[in-house]
Amino acid sequence: MMRFILPLIAFLVLSVFLYIGLHLDPHEVPSPLIGKPAPAFSLPQLHEPSKQFSAQEMRGKVWLLNVWSSWCVSCKEEHPVLVALAQKNIVPVYGLDYKDKPEDAEAWLAGAGNPYVLSAADREGRVGIDYGVYGVPETYVIDKQGIIRYKQIGPVTVQSLNEKILPLVVELQRK
Amino acid sequence: MKRLLMLLLCLLPVFGYAGEAKDMAADPVLEKRMIGLAENLRCLVCQNESLASSHAELAEDLRREVREQMKKGLSDQEIIDYLVARYGDFVLYKPPVKSYTMVLWFGPFMLFLVAGGALFYQLRKRRQSVPETDLTPEAQQRAAAMLNNDKENQA
Numbered sequence: 001m002m003r004f005i006l007p008l009i010a011f012l013v014l015s016v017f018l019y020i021g022l023h024l025d026p027h028e029v030p031s032p033l034i035g036k037p038a039p040a041f042s043l044p045q046l047h048e049p050s051k052q053f054s055a056q057e058m059r060g061k062v063w064l065l066n067v068w069s070s071w072c073v074s075c076k077e078e079h080p081v082l083v084a085l086a087q088k089n090i091v092p093v094y095g096l097d098y099k100d101k102p103e104d105a106e107a108w109l110a111g112a113g114n115p116y117v118l119s120a121a122d123r124e125g126r127v128g129i130d131y132g133v134y135g136v137p138e139t140y141v142i143d144k145q146g147i148i149r150y151k152q153i154g155p156v157t158v159q160s161l162n163e164k165i166l167p168l169v170v171e172l173q174r175k
Numbered sequence: 176m177k178r179l180l181m182l183l184l185c186l187l188p189v190f191g192y193a194g195e196a197k198d199m200a201a202d203p204v205l206e207k208r209m210i211g212l213a214e215n216l217r218c219l220v221c222q223n224e225s226l227a228s229s230h231a232e233l234a235e236d237l238r239r240e241v242r243e244q245m246k247k248g249l250s251d252q253e254i255i256d257y258l259v260a261r262y263g264d265f266v267l268y269k270p271p272v273k274s275y276t277m278v279l280w281f282g283p284f285m286l287f288l289v290a291g292g293a294l295f296y297q298l299r300k301r302r303q304s305v306p307e308t309d310l311t312p313e314a315q316q317r318a319a320a321m322l323n324n325d326k327e328n329q330a
Contacts, residue, residue, distance in 0.1 A: 026222060032263040099232070125236050132261040134219035134233055 031132050031151045038065070038142045039130035043120035046097050046105055053094070053120040058142065062172045064165070065140040066116070066156070067096045067128065070108035072136040078155035079112050085161060086115035091169045095119030098128050098136050141165060143172045209241050212251050216258065216266050225268070 033039075042054035055065075066082060068075045086093055095116035097105045102121060109119075122128055131140065141150040150168055152160055210227045218229035218237075226234050226241075237258070244254050258266050270276050310318065 029219065029263060029265045032260060125233075126240075129236060129240055129261060132263070134262065 027135065028153050029134070031148075031153075033132055033148045034151060036148060038140065038146050038148050039127070041120070041122075041127040041130065043096075043122055043127060046095070046102060046119040046121045049102070049121070053118055055142075055146065058094070059146055060144050062091060062144055062169055063142055064091055064093045064169075065096055065131075065142060066093055067098050067131070067133050067136050067138045067140075068119075069098045069100045069136050070104040071100065072098075074155045075137045076112070078137055078157070079115070081156050081158055081161060082115035083113045085156075090166065091173075092117045096127060096131075097121045098133060099123065099125045139165070141168055141172070144175065205242065205245055208251075209238060209245060212241060212254065213238060215268050216255075217268055219262055219266065226266075 038055050040055055042052045045051045045053050082093060085091075093115055095118070097119045099122065102123075105119070105121070109116075120127070125133075131138075135153065137155055139152040139156050140148050141152075143149050149172060150164065152165065156165065213227035214225050216226040216237075218224045218226050218231055218234045220231035220233050221229055224231075224234075226237055241254055241258075244257065249257075255267070264270055264273075264276075270279060272280050
């Protein structure tokens, strides 16, 4: 009897691991920046390059930093979600226009709607490196003390917004 | 005409060589050091390629970053720490021994021990279940004769 039960148990254990493996996304690398201060930066604004935007200005506010680009396909997928979020005025969304040509970026926003309070232009991707960006779009939830609380890798969806991002934002705003 | 076409077709792969990595540093010593370091780092975009061999844009940016830090005089370890602080241990091809990498590092040895133990136990049990039979002297002679006979036949 044991001759059959042992291999069966081994097979079931293996199946469970493989099944879990099916639902893991190897592209979702946990960020070491969660719980750490958002890296400081100062970049020219996309629409007004003569003005700078720095992360330090946002102290005292809970905000979202959305890394996007006009060449990024998944960004187009999340864009309507961000536009709808911006209309609700729950949390300010700032953009980090990553490795983009300003004219392309402006044309894209002009056509699809601009959900951002403003976007900072990271033309060389250096700020992106400081934030550990490896696949656009990525979205950071940053609290009043300037600490990164959450990072969404890949497009923001209605589901991730309602289940994770917004509850977290509300909780952080109460503090 | 056909032959010429064939010859031309055979020459086609000549144009298929891989392009040189872009923006080589002017300093070959530094470039070599950068490549040496980048070979042990993972490109986060194409995860099974090293930072040295990847053509992803992020990899190019990170190579530029590594080069600049080397020019500033940072040590290899300081540069690795810089990247780990941003991208996590995942950038390292050789993960550090930590509480959550214990299974990764020692799991195979544990499995080996368990499997080895199980095999040892099974073999011992089997030896016990097949008792050595005591042969009578006559039976032993017969067996010896049969075995000898067998050997002669083979020879």
